[in-house]
Amino acid sequence: MSLRTVLAADLNPIQTNGWLTGSIAPRPIAFASTVNAAGVRNLSPFSFFNAFGSNPPMLAFAPNRRGRDGTTKHTYQNVVATHEFVIATVSHAMVQQMNVASAEYPDGVDEFTKSGFTPLPASFVKAALVAEAPVQMECRLHQVVELGTGPGSGLMLIGEILCFHANEEMLTHDLPDPRKLDHVARNGGAFYTRAFGDSLFEIAKPAGMPLGYDRLPEVLKHSRILSGNDLGRLANTAELPDLATMPRKTGDPEGAQDLEEAIALAVRSENMAEAWRLIGQRLRC
Numbered sequence: 511m512s513l514r515t516v517l518a519a520d521l522n523p524i525q526t527n528g529w530l531t532g533s534i535a536p537r538p539i540a541f542a543s544t545v546n547a548a549g550v551r552n553l554s555p556f557s558f559f560n561a562f563g564s565n566p567p568m569l570a571f572a573p574n575r576r577g578r579d580g581t582t583k584h585t586y587q588n589v590v591a592t593h594e595f596v597i598a599t600v601s602h603a604m605v606q607q608m609n610v611a612s613a614e615y616p617d618g619v620d621e622f623t624k625s626g627f628t629p630l631p632a633s634f635v636k637a638a639l640v641a642e643a644p645v646q647m648e649c650r651l652h653q654v655v656e657l658g659t660g661p662g663s664g665l666m667l668i669g670e671i672l673c674f675h676a677n678e679e680m681l682t683h684d685l686p687d688p689r690k691l692d693h694v695a696r697n698g699g700a701f702y703t704r705a706f707g708d709s710l711f712e713i714a715k716p717a718g719m720p721l722g723y724d725r726l727p728e729v730l731k732h733s734r735i736l737s738g739n740d741l742g743r744l745a746n747t748a749e750l751p752d753l754a755t756m757p758r759k760t761g762d763p764e765g766a767q768d769l770e771e772a773i774a775l776a777v778r779s780e781n782m783a784e785a786w787r788l789i790g791q792r793l794r795c
């Protein structure tokens with residue numbers, strides 16, 4: 511592997527943005543609904559966004575200073591004026607209209623009207639809910655964190671979540687279901703990711719204290735067949751089985767390479783008991 515190192519101090523703001531948004535990706539999208547002091551609605555997407563605490567429930571997003579002239583965006587101005595906002599999540603069915611909402615409309619233009627989304631009254635704040643969104647959160651401004659003063663500098667808005675709203679169809683056992691949301695996320699450049707179908711996968715959380723990579727049999731770590739993910743899955747075993755007593759079965763492969771291929775197959779199909787049994791054979795050949 512040849513490693514490219516780039517000093518942040520050597521990059522101009524456009525290059526920095528390219529490295530940031532290309533490296534920290536995919537990013538969830540906050541579709542921020544706000545109103546200005548006169549009550550005119552605003553709706554814009556922001557992918558510098560995440561959740562940061564659950565007690566109290568906190569999220570943050572960053573409508574930053576414009577890269578070209580350092581001026582602030584309407585969303586930022588509205589939140590600073592009203593201290594409240596709604597964050598809606600964005601599904602694949604919404605992505606083209608969301609893109610229309612991201613244009614730099616003049617102050618006072620209702621971006622619900624421009625993008626064609628349906629405003630609904632919220633429960634606690636003046637900003638509107640987005641009827642089409644799978645999940646949304648009404649928020650009260652907690653803190654503004656200024657991360658610089660020049661063009662492209664960060665203006666992070668931290669909000670306390672007052673309530674969640676979800677389309678009933680998006681829920682399973684009373685929680686948002688990743689298989690139903692069809693969320694989109696932002697990557698570098700003009701790329702997006704869709705979290706749906708085959709792109710979703712599950713990993714069992716480590717149960718208690720996992721075995722760890724360091725305790726895997728050395729021979730497995732030097733395998734040219736087992737991948738980092740295979741070894742990681744094996745390292746996520748609760749107890750190291752007694753490999754010396756693993757039974758041999760008729761039809762088991764004989765050679766080291768064939769055994770490692772069989773181990774990889776068992777791991778990738780989540781048949782961990784079979785994987786460890788075959789590892790026992792591998793250690794004996």
Ligand SMILES: Cc1cc2nc3c(=O)[nH]c(=O)nc-3n(C[C@H](O)[C@H](O)[C@H](O)COP(=O)(O)O)c2cc1C
Nearest residue numbers: 554555556557558572573574583584585612613614
């Ligand atoms: C998917 C997506 C994500 C974006 N993320 C951000 C972001 O995190 N921060 C930002 O300042 N602008 C971001 N933008 C650009 C803003 O949406 C754009 O500047 C918008 O016009 C701001 O509108 P406003 O002035 O009405 O607040 C993003 C645009 C898109 C399409």
